[in-house]
Structures are given as structure tokens and as C-alpha cells.
């Protein structure tokens with residue numbers, strides 16, 4: 477199909493969406509009830525059920541599905557996606573091409589912390605896109621340095637990473653971890669020029685990315701097996717297992733990478749005792765400690781960094797960030813101590829796009845706002861609202877809900893059952909929510925979400941759980 481025809485199809489879907497603005501809720505009901513009149517009772521009731529849902533997934537004969545199917549032959553099938561197609565966002569809402577709003581408890585996997593299409597960020601994007609987008613790292617620009625300085629100042633002010641000294645800016649979380657792994661290897665090589673100190677330790681249920689280095693640090697067979705063998709020199713331990721540390725982290729270890737709160741792995745929180753013991757063990761063997769705060773950092777826990785509560789003795793040598801750093805614009809950063817930086821020489825590492833003035837100016841605005849003390853206090857207040865609803869859900873579904881984990885606005889609700897039907901039922905009622913780990917519902921909404929929006933989303937979730945777990949059984 478030609479680009480022009482595809483363009484016309486997208487235009488047609490969006491025009492339908494414009495027409496349906498006047499009566500979006502009625503659209504399905506009207507067509508469904510007409511179509512249903514001559515059908516067998518079972519199909520009729522299925523259609524009526526769909527019609528009664530505000531956001532029932534687009535059916536196979538919808539314009540959305542036709543558009544999805546017309547694009548599919550051209551896309552590497554790396555993702556399984558639900559049927560709706562999203563085309564615009566504002567604040568905590570995102571709209572599908574049929575113009576139906578969804579309250580977004582996912583924020584693009586912990587990315588849109590300041591909400592969708594934040595006007596201040598849009599303005600900055602526009603301004604900077606007219607000024608300078610990219611000139612490469614062959615030359616200086618005002619924003620890579622300004623962002624680096626701000627990240628260091630805000631990190632020190634926040635009480636986290638006491639020796640934060642310098643920043644390497646890149647384009648994604650995987651790349652931030654890739655730099656961290658390479659920097660740890662360089663530190664190991666500097667300490668032991670024979671190359672024996674090269675091992676990287678990470679933990680089960682962690683997620684550090686999809687590039688070969690960050691994937692080698694992500695011991696999940698689902699992600700690693702198709703691309704094996706992994707890089708040599710990676711070892712895996714059990715999260716929060718202090719007793720295993722002496723055998724796991726040895727004189728051959730150059731670096732240890734850990735998420736203070738595991739996101740993808742199920743919202744598992746590292747204990748202070750474990751992180752203190754890990755830091756101590758790294759000091760004993762001369763290994764670099766890397767905290768991956770790509771998902772849990774930048775205000776999500778109610779602190780600028782998730783590890784800010786830890787005593788200084790447990791602070792890392794390297795801290796990685798991405799996701800919320802660009803609020804959707806691709807950017808990542810690796811923050812290191814001056815000690816680590818002193819081992820990195822000109823030419824050791826680099827990137828074409830990383831540190832471009834557009835991304836760095838955007839991130840500069842975002843860091844300024846996400847480091848705001850009031851925003852962080854509000855995150856903790858919003859956590860209380862979520863937790864109140866979790867208590868209620870537990871009372872309603874005592875056999876289904878096992879546990880709540882997490883801090884601030886990175887929260888996990890551990891179920892005894894597969895949460896996928898709940899995710900679908902919530903979506904069809906106008907709420908986007910994601911899973912993680914094993915049977916865990918993950919709550920990572922925009923940090924700017926209002927208490928009313930939390931109430932609304934949790935009411936939808938309650939209805940979805942009612943539907944999934946209390947549905948009358950057919951005999």
C-alpha cells in the first residue's frame with residue numbers, strides 16, 4: 477500500500493473521530509443494537525455487553541483494526557498490543573483514534589511523570605526546535621552541560637548519592653546502563669590491568685534493558701534465551717539475600733548493578749540492610765556499585781531518588797536514569813562520582829544523539845520540576861489515597877489480593893491470579909493499567925495525577941475486578 481493511501485486511511489479514522497466527538501458514548505450502542513436485532517441470543521448478549529462498556533475494544537471490523545492490519549506487514553512483530561490505537565494525550569488522559577478517553581495509570585511505563593503533552597514542555601520543544609536540535613558531540617552546546625550541572629546539584633541537594641560528580645548523557649535507559657557497565661569494566665581494568673576484575677553482578681527479577689550488555693545483566697530467560705549466548709562475565713544473585721553476598725561479589729567483580737525498587741520484576745523493594753551490606757561488600761572487593769533508578773527515580777518514590785532515604789554509606793558510585801527524564805522525549809543519563817569519571821578517558825565512550833540540545837533543554841525543565849519538594853510531598857499524599865483503595869480491594873477480594881508493595885507512586889498489587897483479564901476489563905471501562913512480575917498489577921501513574929483522578933481510576937479498577945472475579949459462572 478502506498479504512503480499516500482495509508483495517509484488517507486489515517487485521515488479517514490481521524491475524521492470519523494471528529495464526527496463522533498458530538499456523541500462518542502452513543503456511537504457503539506446505536507450501531508450495535510441495530511446489528512444485534514437479527515442475531516442469536518448468545519451473540520446478542522455479547523454485543524449488548526460490549527455496547528454497554530464505555531471503551532469496548534475496537535471490534536475486528538472497526539476502522540482502527542483495519543488501520544492496524546494495514547500497518548502490520550511493515551512492522552517487526554516485537555510487541556503484543558491491545559486493540560485500541562492512541563493518538564493524543566493531555567494530563568493524565570490519553571485518547572484513542574475513536575476519540576474515547578482513557579485515564580492513564582501507566583504513564584507510558586513510568587515515563588510521563590508530568591502528564592501527557594505538558595504545555596511547558598511542548599513550548600520548550602517548539603522553541604528549541606527552531607533554535608538548534610543537534611550539532612553532535614563534536615561541538616559544545618549550552619544544554620548538555622547545563623543539564624549535567626543541574627542533575628549533580630539536585631542529586632546532592634536531595635540527600636542522595638553524596639559523591640555525585642559528573643554526568644554522561646545518552647538516549648535511553650538501556651544505554652545509560654550500557655555506559656554504567658562499561659565504566660565499571662574500565663574501573664576494573666584500571667585496578668587489575670590483567671583483565672581479571674571484569675565480572676558484573678546483578679539480581680534475579682531485575683530489568684536493566686535490551687542491549688547486549690544491559691540484557692546480560694537481566695537474568696530473565698524470556699528475554700535472554702532467544703539471543704544467547706550472553707556476554708561473558710555476568711553473575712546473578714538473589715535480591716535481598718545478604719548471606720549470599722560474600723560468594724557472589726568477589727575480588728573479580730568490577731561492578732554490581734541493582735534497582736533499589738525492581739519495576740518490571742514485580743515492584744520489589746530492596747531492604748536498607750541489603751543495600752548497606754551490598755555497599756560494604758563492594759568496598760571490600762573494590763567493585764563499583766550501580767543503582768539503576770530508571771524506573772523508580774526522579775520523584776516517583778516521593779524523594780528525588782529512591783535511595784535518598786539510605787545512609788550515605790550505602791550510596792552508589794554510579795546512578796542511571798532515563799524514562800521520566802524526558803517525559804516521553806528519548807533521553808538517559810549516567811551519573812558517576814569523580815572517582816569513576818577519573819578512569820574514563822577521551823574516546824572511551826560516546827554517542828551521536830546523546831546530549832543533543834533539544835533533549836537536554838527539555839530534561840533541564842523536567843529535572844527542575846521533578847526535584848520540587850512540594851511535588852514530592854504530594855506524591856506521598858497520593859500514595860495514601862492508593863493504599864486506602866488497596867485496603868478496600870483486599871476487603872472485597874480477600875482471596876485474590878495477597879500483598880501491596882512499593883513506595884510513592886510505584887506500587888504493586890500482588891494477586892493470586894492472572895491479572896490480564898483485569899487489565900482488559902479496566903481498559904474497556906476507560907482505565908489503562910499494566911502488570912509486572914508474576915501476577916502483579918503495577919501502578920505508575922503520572923506524578924501530577926489528582927486525588928480525584930486516583931479515586932476515579934480506582935473505582936473503575938474495582939468494577940473491573942468485580943467483573944473478572946465475581947462474574948456469575950455459566951452453567
Ligand SMILES: Cc1ncc(COP(=O)(O)O)c(C=O)c1O
Pocket residue numbers: 585648649650651653683684685686735739740768769770771772798799
Ligand atoms: C529499571 C529499568 N532499567 C532499564 C530499563 C531500560 O530502559 P529503556 O527501555 O529506555 O532502554 C528499564 C525499562 O523498562 C527499566 O525499568
